[in-house]
Amino acid sequence: MGNQPLLAVKELKKDIGKKNILSDINFSLNQGEVLSIFGPNGAGKTTLLKLLSTVTDLTTGELKIAGESVVENTIHLRKDIGVISHHTFLYGDLTAYENLKFYGEMYGVNNLKDRIFDVIDEVGLNFCLHDLVRTFSRGMKQRLSIARAILHFPEILLLDEPYTGLDQHAIEMLNRVINGLNTTQRTIVMITHNFQQGLNLSDRFLILVNGRVRFEGVSNDFNLLELQEKYKELLGE
Amino acid sequence: MTFFKQIKALVWKDLKSEFRTKEMLSSMLIFAFLVIVIFSFAFDPTDETLKEVFPGIIWVAFIFAGILGLNRSFVAEKQNNSIHGLMLCPADRSAIYFGKVITNLVLMLIMEAISLPIFIILFDYSFSGSILKLILVILLGTFGFVAIGTFLAALTANTRTSEVLLPIILFPVIVPLVIGAVESTGAIFIGEEMSEILPWLKVLGIYDLIFITVPFMLFDFVLEV
Amino acid sequence: METFDKDNRYSNILGWLAFLVTSVALYMVFEYAPTERVMGHIQRLFYFHVAAAWIAFFAFFVVFVGSIIYLKKRSTFWDNIALASAEIGVAFTTIVLITGPIWARPIWNAWWTWDPRLTTTLILWFIYIAYIILRASADESEKKARFAAIFGIVGFVDVPIVFMSIRWWRTIHPQVIEGGGMNLAPTMVQTLLVSIAAFTFIYFYLLLRRVKVEVLKNQVKEMKEELRKLQYN
Numbered sequence: 001m002g003n004q005p006l007l008a009v010k011e012l013k014k015d016i017g018k019k020n021i022l023s024d025i026n027f028s029l030n031q032g033e034v035l036s037i038f039g040p041n042g043a044g045k046t047t048l049l050k051l052l053s054t055v056t057d058l059t060t061g062e063l064k065i066a067g068e069s070v071v072e073n074t075i076h077l078r079k080d081i082g083v084i085s086h087h088t089f090l091y092g093d094l095t096a097y098e099n100l101k102f103y104g105e106m107y108g109v110n111n112l113k114d115r116i117f118d119v120i121d122e123v124g125l126n127f128c129l130h131d132l133v134r135t136f137s138r139g140m141k142q143r144l145s146i147a148r149a150i151l152h153f154p155e156i157l158l159l160d161e162p163y164t165g166l167d168q169h170a171i172e173m174l175n176r177v178i179n180g181l182n183t184t185q186r187t188i189v190m191i192t193h194n195f196q197q198g199l200n201l202s203d204r205f206l207i208l209v210n211g212r213v214r215f216e217g218v219s220n221d222f223n224l225l226e227l228q229e230k231y232k233e234l235l236g237e
Numbered sequence: 238m239t240f241f242k243q244i245k246a247l248v249w250k251d252l253k254s255e256f257r258t259k260e261m262l263s264s265m266l267i268f269a270f271l272v273i274v275i276f277s278f279a280f281d282p283t284d285e286t287l288k289e290v291f292p293g294i295i296w297v298a299f300i301f302a303g304i305l306g307l308n309r310s311f312v313a314e315k316q317n318n319s320i321h322g323l324m325l326c327p328a329d330r331s332a333i334y335f336g337k338v339i340t341n342l343v344l345m346l347i348m349e350a351i352s353l354p355i356f357i358i359l360f361d362y363s364f365s366g367s368i369l370k371l372i373l374v375i376l377l378g379t380f381g382f383v384a385i386g387t388f389l390a391a392l393t394a395n396t397r398t399s400e401v402l403l404p405i406i407l408f409p410v411i412v413p414l415v416i417g418a419v420e421s422t423g424a425i426f427i428g429e430e431m432s433e434i435l436p437w438l439k440v441l442g443i444y445d446l447i448f449i450t451v452p453f454m455l456f457d458f459v460l461e462v
Numbered sequence: 463m464e465t466f467d468k469d470n471r472y473s474n475i476l477g478w479l480a481f482l483v484t485s486v487a488l489y490m491v492f493e494y495a496p497t498e499r500v501m502g503h504i505q506r507l508f509y510f511h512v513a514a515a516w517i518a519f520f521a522f523f524v525v526f527v528g529s530i531i532y533l534k535k536r537s538t539f540w541d542n543i544a545l546a547s548a549e550i551g552v553a554f555t556t557i558v559l560i561t562g563p564i565w566a567r568p569i570w571n572a573w574w575t576w577d578p579r580l581t582t583t584l585i586l587w588f589i590y591i592a593y594i595i596l597r598a599s600a601d602e603s604e605k606k607a608r609f610a611a612i613f614g615i616v617g618f619v620d621v622p623i624v625f626m627s628i629r630w631w632r633t634i635h636p637q638v639i640e641g642g643g644m645n646l647a648p649t650m651v652q653t654l655l656v657s658i659a660a661f662t663f664i665y666f667y668l669l670l671r672r673v674k675v676e677v678l679k680n681q682v683k684e685m686k687e688e689l690r691k692l693q694y695n
Contacts, residue, residue: 017604018538018680055324056462078327089322091313093254105246106326108239132257141317148322385616392609396599406596406613409588410620413627420631440627451619455612458533 004067006031006187007156012061014047021047022211034188036198039208040235045191049160052189053083065156079107082154086164088145092134096125096144099133100151107152119147123177139170146177159190163197175201195227209234243328247336252343254313261309262344269302269352273359282360292422295356296415300382303345304404307386310341311394324460334388334456341383349375366425370434374425377441378418381448385410388452391459417441473670480663487660495653507565513657514557515583517665521551522590522618529614532607541607544614546672548593550665555587578629585624589617
């Protein structure tokens, strides 16, 4: 791969119908970097994440993962992406094991059984591997959802408001997992309303307003108050 | 190969949860019975003329019960937004469609296999035709219904009035299928020659072919976000 | 504003043309065409019945084409064309379904005969009513257009199979009533052609108007959104 960025976004534009949702989005992410994206509701954060996760097509521009164009290699490149969202994507009438088995088969994971035991260990859900997901608490579902997202060894993790509806304990758990993942050099893009978490966990951040990147910063250069001030300044004009 | 493995995984996932809860299957079965019982109150079951409309009654029961199942088939996908999870998978979108078609087909065939003998007993119908031909007709008819029904159910699942909407958009489209299925079932029941049944089998065959192809081509558009 | 005036001028010209040709058609239907020997005056309904049916099928063909182009290009214009054409098609199909029984009653002694053509028209009517209901129950305008386009294609593909299956179905259940074989005098054919021309003009006039209404609707919606944004800030 050389010094090619793992994720490269160039002049990305997305229209839905006549409406422009995103325009002129540029950024790139090297392996192991964590990027947070902040922005008010309707700024286009979710659409941007949908574009990155290839479930929706871009209108114009370029989106490359490991140097390969997503437009041309959509299905193949999906194997490199894992998504953790406030929706868990899990099936309530299947057990934790069955959910992971299903997704593992969809992604064509090798040695699936061992891998399932590995990830379930990582998120600490061994004790309820064969319980129906329907009976899980919100935090347990979210943990299983993390296991689901990392099951197929994705290069890039996309996090869409992962903290929504989590209690303090589950938030710590999630952070441990993300941090833990980070040591294994996983690249992460995260959108969140939670400034504190977003700032602590990331190397860099973007502020998205009205479908455009209005600010780019290095996370270490900002503390929470400075970030909030900057955010207010961008919105309040 | 991956394509078929993925379809297999999708079907396994759906059938596993269905056989665990039996939600769809039990409602479909009970509903099919109810339709038949209502029909026998509406028309005198001892009347000879009822024999003539019996094939029609069977298919009405199958189709009404089928609509119930189709309406449910995308509910599980919306609960935790797992349809989105499916779209993230490195699979062609049509795999999702074919997976659902196979699941719905299996469930409907189970419902039909259980209810048809009971219908025949309830109406004391003396069956004189070939069972094999009957199975062929039921397979062709059910497949066509499920092929277009699953597709339109995926469409209506994303609308406000999904449960009400599905029959309204599905029924006019399946008219040829209903005609073909009822006519050929009737012909088989009275032991007609193959040459009498063949035109209807052709109608069913053509219908099945068209309405598995068109959804296959258009399914990507249904799942856009 | 300028384009609006220009659009208006075109549809005005079309409107006057439609009026003119329809007047000629009316004259021909009632004065020029001879009275049919067996059926009498009621046969004059034929000119409107057939012309309406022709336009109805044409309208649904336009829905089909508009739907395909919409899915390819995603332009609101083609979605508007499909929507407008579906609504006009339903209106003309309704005319067919009303004039059919009125014509059939004195001739065949039955309001409805499950004649393949008439029955197919009825199913067609259901399909496009479903199309309009489907549009109404999707939330966002993009989804509305996309779903409608998908159904517009499925519905149109279904029509020939419907017709074929109903025709076979009728041959199996023979009825005393035979489909209307008529020997048309040349003047009758001329009258029919002028009627079809008149309905075609009416169709395009309505299409233009309906699309315009939709365009204006969207403009109003956009303005409202702008206004809301301004007030919100």
